Amino acid sequence: MTDSTSMVEIRWHGRGGQGAVTSAKLLAEAAFLSGWKGVTSAPSFGAERRGAPITASTRLDSEPIRIYSQVTSPDIAIVLDDSLLEVGGAATGLKPGATVIVNTTRSAAELGVAGDARVVTADVTGAAQAAGVLVGGNAIVSAAILGSIAKATGVVTMESVESAITHMFNGSAAAKNVEAARIAYECTEGAR
Amino acid sequence: MSDTAIKRTVMAGNEAAATAAKLARVQVIAAYPITPQTSVVEQLSAWVESGELPAEFVTVESEHSALTVCITASTVGARVFTATSANGLAYMTEQVWWAAGARLPIVMCIANRAMAAPWNVLNDQQDSMSVRDAGWIQLYCRDNQEILDTTIQAYRIAEQLHVPVMVCYDGFLLSHTVMPVEVPSAEQVDAYLPPYEPLTVVDPDDPRNIGPVTLADPRANADGVSCHGYMEVRALHQQALLGALETIPAADAEWSELTGREWGGLTWEHLLDDAEVVLVAAGSVGMQLTVAAEALREQGVKAGVLGIRSYRPFPVDALRGKLAGRKLALVFDKALSYGNEGPICGDLKAALYGQPEAPVVFGAVCGLGGRDVTVEQLNDAANRAIADLADGVTDRAADWLNLHL
Amino acid sequence: MGTRECGSPISMSKPSAGEAGRTGDWRANRPVMTAQACLAVKKGEVVCQLCWAYCPDACISRGVGPVIDMEYCKGCGICSEVCPANAIEMVPEAAHGVCNVGEGSER
Numbered sequence: 001m002t003d004s005t006s007m008v009e010i011r012w013h014g015r016g017g018q019g020a021v022t023s024a025k026l027l028a029e030a031a032f033l034s035g036w037k038g039v040t041s042a043p044s045f046g047a048e049r050r051g052a053p054i055t056a057s058t059r060l061d062s063e064p065i066r067i068y069s070q071v072t073s074p075d076i077a078i079v080l081d082d083s084l085l086e087v088g089g090a091a092t093g094l095k096p097g098a099t100v101i102v103n104t105t106r107s108a109a110e111l112g113v114a115g116d117a118r119v120v121t122a123d124v125t126g127a128a129q130a131a132g133v134l135v136g137g138n139a140i141v142s143a144a145i146l147g148s149i150a151k152a153t154g155v156v157t158m159e160s161v162e163s164a165i166t167h168m169f170n171g172s173a174a175a176k177n178v179e180a181a182r183i184a185y186e187c188t189e190g191a192r
Numbered sequence: 193m194s195d196t197a198i199k200r201t202v203m204a205g206n207e208a209a210a211t212a213a214k215l216a217r218v219q220v221i222a223a224y225p226i227t228p229q230t231s232v233v234e235q236l237s238a239w240v241e242s243g244e245l246p247a248e249f250v251t252v253e254s255e256h257s258a259l260t261v262c263i264t265a266s267t268v269g270a271r272v273f274t275a276t277s278a279n280g281l282a283y284m285t286e287q288v289w290w291a292a293g294a295r296l297p298i299v300m301c302i303a304n305r306a307m308a309a310p311w312n313v314l315n316d317q318q319d320s321m322s323v324r325d326a327g328w329i330q331l332y333c334r335d336n337q338e339i340l341d342t343t344i345q346a347y348r349i350a351e352q353l354h355v356p357v358m359v360c361y362d363g364f365l366l367s368h369t370v371m372p373v374e375v376p377s378a379e380q381v382d383a384y385l386p387p388y389e390p391l392t393v394v395d396p397d398d399p400r401n402i403g404p405v406t407l408a409d410p411r412a413n414a415d416g417v418s419c420h421g422y423m424e425v426r427a428l429h430q431q432a433l434l435g436a437l438e439t440i441p442a443a444d445a446e447w448s449e450l451t452g453r454e455w456g457g458l459t460w461e462h463l464l465d466d467a468e469v470v471l472v473a474a475g476s477v478g479m480q481l482t483v484a485a486e487a488l489r490e491q492g493v494k495a496g497v498l499g500i501r502s503y504r505p506f507p508v509d510a511l512r513g514k515l516a517g518r519k520l521a522l523v524f525d526k527a528l529s530y531g532n533e534g535p536i537c538g539d540l541k542a543a544l545y546g547q548p549e550a551p552v553v554f555g556a557v558c559g560l561g562g563r564d565v566t567v568e569q570l571n572d573a574a575n576r577a578i579a580d581l582a583d584g585v586t587d588r589a590a591d592w593l594n595l596h597l
Numbered sequence: 598m599g600t601r602e603c604g605s606p607i608s609m610s611k612p613s614a615g616e617a618g619r620t621g622d623w624r625a626n627r628p629v630m631t632a633q634a635c636l637a638v639k640k641g642e643v644v645c646q647l648c649w650a651y652c653p654d655a656c657i658s659r660g661v662g663p664v665i666d667m668e669y670c671k672g673c674g675i676c677s678e679v680c681p682a683n684a685i686e687m688v689p690e691a692a693h694g695v696c697n698v699g700e701g702s703e704r
Contacts, residue, residue, distance in 0.1 A: 024370075025202075025204075025370050028202045028370045028371070029201070029202050029370075032201070032202045032372055037372070038372075039202055039370070039371055039372055040369050040370070040371045041202075041369065041370045041371075042364070042365070042368060042369040042370075043368055043369075064335075064372075065371070066479045066480060066482050066483050067479075067480055067483055067567060068362075068365040068366075068369065068476050068479065068480060068565075069480070069564050069565055069566040069567070070564050072566075293607075294607055295606055295607045354606065354607075391605075391606070391607065392605075392607070392609065398611075399611065399612050400609045400610065400611060400612075401609060401610045401611070401612055402607070402608075402609055403607065403608055403609075404608060404609070404610045406608040411618075412618075413603065413610060413611070413615075413616055414611065414613045414614065414615035414616045417603045418603060419603040419605075419608070419610075420603065420605075420608065422608075425606070425607065425608050428606040429606070432606070
């Protein structure tokens with residue numbers, strides 16, 4: 001249930017260690033900077049285990065948010081890894097006309113998401129890799145995905161995304177993550 | 193982060209708690225990490241390490257020792273902070289009682305979590321509810337701004353009454369959820385919180401035993417001066433807790449003058465004026481109930497919310513006054529006194545007993561071990577209670593929300 | 598409750614003789630020190646002092662040799678136990694016997 005028609009409910013699908021917690025926090029800050037008065041972003045509840053599927057919830061509204069339950073019927077689903085489309089239930093409970101943003105090298109048609117959801121794809125891992133956002137040789141998409149969200153939905157501006165990233169990371173890490181988000185923004189397909 | 197200006201940002205509840213401790217200029221921190229409190233400790237230790245917070249951070253091997261360090265530091269005159277959850281709180285229980293009986297103004301944040309067994313790291317309020325009788329003030333928060341503001345207010349209240357305060361907030365639902373928070377300036381907090389004046393300063397040149405064997409009856413000390421017996425000390429403690437019924441609203445009112453934010457003092461309300469059906473809770477579920485009450489109004493039910501901010505002391509007079517003449521009070525507990533009922537529900541019934549205009553009181557149990565609580569479930573529970581009342585039921589067993597036995 | 602002279606809301610005491618009352622009259626056995634055997638007396642310096650350190654009533658003062666305050670000594674015997682020179686003997690306060698009453702007690 002939403003307490004106003006303006007509320008945007010977002011559900012995250014990731015795997016432990018992938019950066020969904022950081023992403024959810026970055027999105028909250030970027031949304032706040034973009035002018036949303038009500039913002040809550042709850043990372044996955046409980047002990048995360050690396051590689052295990054997790055979900056997280058973000059809500060945006062023009063007034064303060066008073067609901068703390070998990071998002072089960074999202075307007076936007078963000079999928080950090082296309083393997084989660086099947087095992088993570090990423091397509092479950094979507095609102096009519098929902099947007100699903102998928103980090104993938106495949107096309108929306110290939111993904112075959114059921115229902116009427118608008119599927120937006122981007123190689124966010126590739127964007128992070130190109131920008132040199134690597135930890136232990138692996139590309140980390142936590143900041144880069146914000147570029148895709150900005151492009152695909154407009155709930156946050158790129159300016160606020162860059163501010164949030166610069167606030168959370170220091171020095172060269174901030175610069176690389178901003179660059180990753182910019183590349184992801186550019187290569188996000190299916191934008192409105 | 194600069195402390196010199198008011199800042200609006202988004203932060204998690206644990207960061208709000210740590211920020212409040214920093215703004216209160218705590219001098220000694222001792223805590224042992226436990227989910228979901230961990231990031232409070234991580235944040236504070238990082239600030240101490242970087243020099244941003246000039247405090248002593250004492251690492252310990254257990255929660256029992258964490259609170260013991262706070263007890264000793266507070267005894268010698270330091271402003272102290274600690275935080276814990278669930279089994280960590282249980283582990284320090286002996287010292288929880290000591291801190292209160294020694295009348296030390298310790299502030300401890302509780303990121304509320306379910307008690308084991310079975311093991312569970314998610315939210316309910318069984319941990320702090322289980323130490324409600326230990327002589328601490330217990331304040332429950334409904335969002336992250338309230339966590340920050342209440343933790344600062346807690347020092348004011350604790351140091352005025354010489355009683356420790358637990359600032360309780362729901363684990364994960366608030367501790368890990370980021371939301372907008374306004375961070376007051378250091379100047380605002382300094383104006384609000386005078387330096388801590390300890391009740392007793394231990395002086396090596398004039399030593400004291402603190403909390404020595406104190407038998408039932410008053411006794412004469414070595415100088416022939418009559419000193420309190422155990423019952424007198426306990427009666428004074430009770431007086432202090434009841435005095436908090438004045439101190440807590442006053443601290444909130446003064447905070448409001450400085451910041452423009454007030455939290456209702458002992459209780460808070462939403463759409464209560466003409467409400468016939470009152471939904472009662474402490475903590476974040478109370479916030480969700482405000483949405484449920486609005487939905488019930490759309491459906492034609494005059495519903496409102498009465499939130500418990502101060503659970504200890506229990507605001508008996510305020511609750512009697514605010515509930516007089518209502519038809520139904522439905523209490524949502526995130527804890528249980530096993531073999532009886534939800535603690536808030538039981539306490540509310542006791543408070544209303546014999547009151548001529550008291551409503552019927554029904555209990556509901558929800559969210560144990562992190563079971564998701566949705567507004568729809570809260571609404572359904574209210575509708576079941578309203579139907580029971582219409583059927584002439586005046587007493588019933590607690591309604592367990594979303595239970596599938 | 599307001600009339601009590603000791604106004605503190607918490608329980609406190611000073612670590613001083615007499616805080617637990619006049620404990621000397623609890624005593625059944627009295628410590629008797631043989632000064633010549635005491636290590637401090639032998640050395641003529643404030644050494645050892647274990648009896649002072651261990652006395653739970655703090656009624657032994659440090660010195661050459663230590664002095665026991667019989668007003669507050671409750672006769673526990675710890676000083677006698679810890680003395681490495683066996684210089685302190687616990688002696689019953691009264692000598693008892695069978696029907697042993699003092700002369701002239703007849704009424």
